[in-house]
Amino acid sequence: MSDSSSRPPATATPGHWSFTRWNTVGQLEALEVNHPLFRAVLFLQGAQLTHFAPADERNWLWMSELARFQPGRAIRGGMPVCWPWFGIPARNAPEIRKRILRDTPHGFARTSLWRLEDVRESAHEVEISLSLHANDEFAAVWHGHAMALITFSFSVRGCQVGLTTTNLGRDPLAFSQALHTYLPTEDIVRTRILGLGSSQYIDTLQGWQYVNQEGPVYFDGEVDRIYEAGEPVSLVTPGNKRILNPVGSDSTVVWNPGPEKAKRLSDFPESGWQKMLCIETANAASDYRVLNEGQSHTLGLFLGRKGKRP
Template identity: 35%
Template sequence: MIVTTVSLPDFAVLECNSRGREYLCIRHPLVNARISLTGAHLVSCRPAGQADLLWFSEADDELPDTALRGGIPICWPWFGNDRPDALAHGIARTARWELLSVESFPDHVRVIMGLSEELIATALPDESWVVQVAFELGQMLKVSLKSRNVGTAVQPLSQALHTYLPVRDIDQVELVGLSGVKFFDKLTNEERQESNERLSIRGELDRIYHGYNGPVTLTCAGMPDRTIDREGSSSLVVWNPGPKKSSVLSQFPADGYRRMICVEAANAGPDRRLLAPGETHILTTTIMA
């Protein structure tokens, strides 16, 4: 039995999978969803009458205390290898988050989770943070990651909501809205500018688009268009591993690259932040189909 101090409504239940990983499961007329308590990791969000808004790897064993492949991993308080001597993507993906509240509203279910101050103090002894994530689950999906510097010195922050989106066939995918936007190509270490009105995915892609805070639209033949909007972010990560890297990634089917693309609200590259004592920053992604 999973112990929590939060009183759960009838539509929410805490469950363990066969390997002992713990989840909050939402079964509501508006939406079904599943969130791992490790990582505050949203694995699935299926609005009523819609397909799942997220892709999750069928090759992931979902073991306890591990980072998961798919859904929305939370990269915090650094993205990628921004701190070269530390674990990639920060501490949040494998940390145990506390469930703070679960509520129902007319058009969505809201779940709020947070990292304990004790956990942060142990993992980041030179930093002081209060961090929470709020999930608004309904016909659209909204995730807001709130970070507050409660220390006495300026603290660096880079982060991402590492969103995996499902597609039928990567060869049929186009991203609309990035024409003219500058980006850093992580595969070539080059700074470039997007020249395509409709960006197609041809092989491995790993880019940080920056200096742009508007929406993008994901299109794929046979699927409804999806709009990805952001707040508190002027950088957007677009990633697909392509066939070669897909074959060697952990917890990832060899042909998985054909059925997913990551479009991530971020504070990465030139969009890294410095938070003054007492300052709060909220990074938000919204997915609408």
């Protein structure tokens, strides 16, 4: 479905970039940003961010030490883009399921080669835009015609992401999606999420039953929940506090594989579940979206320090 042998053209001339450079990691091409104020690494495959941090700080994203960087293989960690469906096809709405022609989770965007559209740099910020044209090239896996445009804005304040979907077909387009953000922690049992305490969630481990959340979210084993909430949340770990501020979302997925599932996951260290979690800004479950011809929808996220917003 994609050809990684040729580098997509950029609207910004590479020689004019001050802080951004091409780099090859494993078998994949990436854009590496080394700004005096921050650093970022963004892969063309999957439009996947694997590193962001202000200068002299550790990666704000969790990456598996076993991650492999190969064409067509999902990268374990960072911020995968799940699109144009989230989760397993069978758990999506009928309008979404009828377009899916292959029984694989999380869509095809995360293993597809995206096109570099633009790189913009300033003394305080770097902005990178990538696009994926989902047309007849994907006819074997999905029935639809849409454009996904994702823009990453990096600054010392944090990382802002906007994923815009435009329906280029004549029929209404139903889709689900998520920015599947992996986040690090020093100790999962001493980690909590604030901001979801007054919401309901679907517990996918308990027959997809609805449960009321009371107080902060804590972790004591495998967690896989879809919260019916699109408000800012705070992640409190033993060493850091982060805020995730969503846009265009009324659902938030919280995930940790726990000890047993971690053993079965690909490219995942057996004890890795103790040092990570996912908070996913999503349009999932009943929060899926429908676009008429020519309409667009943007799913966005700001990841920053607690108390600081863009």
